Amino acid sequence: MKTTISTAVVASILASAAMAADKSVTIASWGGSYQEAQSKALFEPAAANTGVEVKQETYGGMSDVRLQVSSGQVTLDIVASGSGSAARAAAEGLLEKLDYGVIDVSNFYPTLYSDYCVGGDVFSTVYAWNTDTFGEDGPQSWADFFDVEKFPGKRAYRGKVAGALEPAILADGVAPEDVYEVLGSEEGIERALNKIRELKPHIDVFWTSGAQHAQLMKDGEVDMTTGWNGRFDNAKKDGAKVAYSFNQALLDYDCFAIPKGAPNKDVAMEFLNEISKPEYQDDLPKYITYGPTNKAAYDTGEITADVAAGLPSSPDNAAKQVPVSLDWYAEWETIAAEMYQEMLTE
Amino acid sequence: MSATDMNAAGLRRDERLERLKLFGLSSPAVLIVLIILVIPVGWLFYVSFIGADGTFSMENYERMIKRKSYARIFSTTFQVSLLTTGLCILIGYPLAYFMSQLPTRVANLCLITVLLPFWTSLLVRTYAWLVLLQKNGLVNNWAISLGLWDEPIKIVHNLNGTLIGMVHIMLPFLVLPTYGAMKAIDRDYLKAAANMGASPARAFWTVFFPLSTPGLFAGALMVFVLCLGFFVTPAVLGGGKVIMVSMKIVSNIELFVNWGAASALGVVLLVLTVAVLWVASRFLKLEQMTGGGH
Numbered sequence: 001m002k003t004t005i006s007t008a009v010v011a012s013i014l015a016s017a018a019m020a021a022d023k024s025v026t027i028a029s030w031g032g033s034y035q036e037a038q039s040k041a042l043f044e045p046a047a048a049n050t051g052v053e054v055k056q057e058t059y060g061g062m063s064d065v066r067l068q069v070s071s072g073q074v075t076l077d078i079v080a081s082g083s084g085s086a087a088r089a090a091a092e093g094l095l096e097k098l099d100y101g102v103i104d105v106s107n108f109y110p111t112l113y114s115d116y117c118v119g120g121d122v123f124s125t126v127y128a129w130n131t132d133t134f135g136e137d138g139p140q141s142w143a144d145f146f147d148v149e150k151f152p153g154k155r156a157y158r159g160k161v162a163g164a165l166e167p168a169i170l171a172d173g174v175a176p177e178d179v180y181e182v183l184g185s186e187e188g189i190e191r192a193l194n195k196i197r198e199l200k201p202h203i204d205v206f207w208t209s210g211a212q213h214a215q216l217m218k219d220g221e222v223d224m225t226t227g228w229n230g231r232f233d234n235a236k237k238d239g240a241k242v243a244y245s246f247n248q249a250l251l252d253y254d255c256f257a258i259p260k261g262a263p264n265k266d267v268a269m270e271f272l273n274e275i276s277k278p279e280y281q282d283d284l285p286k287y288i289t290y291g292p293t294n295k296a297a298y299d300t301g302e303i304t305a306d307v308a309a310g311l312p313s314s315p316d317n318a319a320k321q322v323p324v325s326l327d328w329y330a331e332w333e334t335i336a337a338e339m340y341q342e343m344l345t346e
Numbered sequence: 347m348s349a350t351d352m353n354a355a356g357l358r359r360d361e362r363l364e365r366l367k368l369f370g371l372s373s374p375a376v377l378i379v380l381i382i383l384v385i386p387v388g389w390l391f392y393v394s395f396i397g398a399d400g401t402f403s404m405e406n407y408e409r410m411i412k413r414k415s416y417a418r419i420f421s422t423t424f425q426v427s428l429l430t431t432g433l434c435i436l437i438g439y440p441l442a443y444f445m446s447q448l449p450t451r452v453a454n455l456c457l458i459t460v461l462l463p464f465w466t467s468l469l470v471r472t473y474a475w476l477v478l479l480q481k482n483g484l485v486n487n488w489a490i491s492l493g494l495w496d497e498p499i500k501i502v503h504n505l506n507g508t509l510i511g512m513v514h515i516m517l518p519f520l521v522l523p524t525y526g527a528m529k530a531i532d533r534d535y536l537k538a539a540a541n542m543g544a545s546p547a548r549a550f551w552t553v554f555f556p557l558s559t560p561g562l563f564a565g566a567l568m569v570f571v572l573c574l575g576f577f578v579t580p581a582v583l584g585g586g587k588v589i590m591v592s593m594k595i596v597s598n599i600e601l602f603v604n605w606g607a608a609s610a611l612g613v614v615l616l617v618l619t620v621a622v623l624w625v626a627s628r629f630l631k632l633e634q635m636t637g638g639g640h
Contacts, residue, residue: 062600341413342413
């Protein structure tokens with residue numbers, strides 16, 4: 001009796017060890033409450049169901065991937081990335097082409113996956129305000145955010161160009177549908193920068209990470225900031241006096257990519273298919289208010305109407321927002337970033 | 347050939363042999379310097395001349411001239427480094443002097459407190475300053491409750507906050523060599539000066555201070571050079587407005603598709619630093635700073 005039990009135990013240990021040795025993926029993401037949400041909703045349950053061993057890391061973005069690929073020492077199998085930087089990394093040849101024969105995207109919003117990156121969540125760049133300073137009815141447009149007479153108080157703004165010019169050009173009176181057309185020249189970029197220059201004396205902090213802008217609001221360091229909606233909801237859960245609006249917000253998505261030469265490319269492809277399934281994606285909003293990229297996730301009943309109403313990708317919210325143009329970033333980001341730095345160092 | 351000539355030839359041969367042996371003994375060190383210093387720096391120079399398309403190009407340097415932000419970032423870097431060094435001297439020299447006057451046992455205790463911050467992570471110390479100095483931080487709250495000022499004042503997320511954090515981190519680098527130099531000064535010199543009728547202040551400025559300068563200069567130089575490459579502290583405490591070269595190097599790595607865009611910044615920083623040291627060496631005796639001048 002005793003022997004049979006121990007044999008069974010040994011066998012199962014051996015089996016699980018063999019499985020782990022067979023199938024493992026290393027995933028890198030951005031850390032903080034974002035990666036925690038991904039981990040709880042996607043990575044851990046998918047790992048439990050497939051037997052794939054998941055190692056998680058945090059990383060500094062596509063420059064880490066470039067370093068790994070150019071030195072031939074690729075250790076990451078899957079990386080979470082912003083859609084824009086993934087598009088640029090793909091153009092540079094740093095990513096594996098995704099096999100949509102393996103990854104099922106039949107229920108995805110068509111704009112939320114590309115040849116090299118499959119959408120993981122939908123988020124918004126919003127303006128958030130301190131409810132102690134401005135009450136629940138804070139600024140309702142980017143023009144309000146830039147209006148220091150109507151809404152006196154200290155601002156924080158992004159320290160990088162991504163998602164920083166659109167608000168300024170909207171505040172300058174450009175219609176949402178014309179944003180990228182106007183920004184499609186150095187004069188247009190300069191026009192947006194001039195708007196930020198006007199606000200600059202009131203900008204206390206140029207933030208560099210999502211954790212930072214959440215902290216700034218939590219500590220009451222500034223009265224208003226730009227930032228990613230999910231981080232503010234999590235800060236609010238932690239007791240921060242913060243509210244935000246989707247009106248004129250920038251609708252964007254994060255995606256998963258496979259670095260070129262990833263050691264477990266095939267497992268990674270299967271794993272991406274797994275975490276793209278609605279049964280995982282419908283759990284993500286429980287941990288962070290980012291919307292699923294798989295439409296079917298709304299049909300499983302896990303996402304209540306209440307929760308859906310607060311997600312960036314819900315139809316009502318999406319209609320109020322400006323979708324981010326990957327084409328603009330591919331063409332203009334480098335030039336715009338240099339011009340942005342010039343504004344910052346003045 | 348006379349015996350003396352033969353002797354001389356033999357001596358010369360011995361000398362050559364000894365030199366060769368000595369060189370052989372030092373060759374591992376030479377090799378290490380070559381591998382960890384000369385080759386990487388040479389590589390850095392090489393890469394900085396490679397453009398986005400992988401061919402030889404000056405574009406990484408042309409960009410620095412075309413965009414005004416680069417000159418401003420370099421001037422911020424040197425400004426912050428100079429200010430930090432100056433503040434470290436103002437605080438560190440009197441501290442080292444005070445310690446050098448204490449009985450050895452008490453002085454050792456003080457030394458430990460100076461060294462203590464070294465054992466805490468730089469990142470932790472920097473964030474601790476953020477917690478202390480922010481708008482609703484401890485410093486503002488205490489000051490307001492004590493009635494020192496009424497509204498929270500802006501101490502961090504600017505140049506001031508950066509300097510506070512950097513001076514705190516750099517201070518031991520200045521205090522230690524200065525203290526060492528002061529301890530080595532023979533007290534009898536000061537007694538002799540007093541004997542000759544010098545007032546304590548005069549004895550200090552004409553005897554003690556000049557003798558302590560090698561340590562002070564060594565410390566100041568170390569602080570200055572280390573400051574030039576600072577990243578974490580200005581990034582966290584500068585509020586995104588104090589942009590130093592190291593931060594620009596990081597953003598260029600993210601932004602441009604070639605390493606050269608970042609390498610060129612490293613090369614310019616290196617050249618400027620060497621130039622500053624060269625100018626400094628015209629006025630100060632560099633070899634004295636390293637303790638070789640005694």
